[in-house]
Amino acid sequence: MTHEMPVRVYYEDTDMGGVVYYANYLKFIERGRSELVELLGLNQREMRDRDGIVFVVTRVVADYLAPARLDxxxxxxxxxxxxxxxxxxxxxxxxxxxxxxxxxxVTAVCMTLDGRPTRLPATLRGQVP
Known part of the structure; x- marks a missing residue:
């Protein structure tokens, strides 16, 4: 499954050079992952509150290829x-x-609230290759 999410670049997203500040790309892709997780039927707040598990990003390998600009x-x-x-x-x-x-x-690990790795939710296991 592939998910696409539109994002508009606002002034607050840019740096002094008028291009998207590098760290904001990580915010954009975080939102994209959250949307995909929801489309797969998982509510991350419910996972945390009901099951005591969360997703934690443990690795990001990123390539900045060209700048995005205001608007x-x-x-x-x-x-x-x-x-x-x-x-x-x-x-x-x-x-x-x-x-x-x-x-x-991006690599994410499923963890308990006290920081121990735990299995992905059962509803997800059959949907991820």
Missing amino acids: DRLVVRTAHRAASAVRWVFDQEVLHGDRVLFRAE
Whole structure:
């Protein structure tokens, strides 16, 4: 499954050079992953409150390929490609039109609230390759 989410670049997203500040790409892709997780039928707040489990990002490999600028209309494309019992890997891109501006591989681990790795929720296990 691939999910696409539109994002508009606001003034607050830019740096002194008028381009999207590098850390904001991480915020954009976080939102994209959250949307995909919800589409797969998981509510992260309920997971935390009811089951005591959360997703924790443990690794990000990112490539900044070209800048986005104020008022650009972007698309965050998120796909999940692999999972183990506790780990989930996402491929994400931020695009402006057909041009890829940012690309990342993100690894998240399912953990208990006291910081121990735990199995992915059962409803998710059958949906992730």
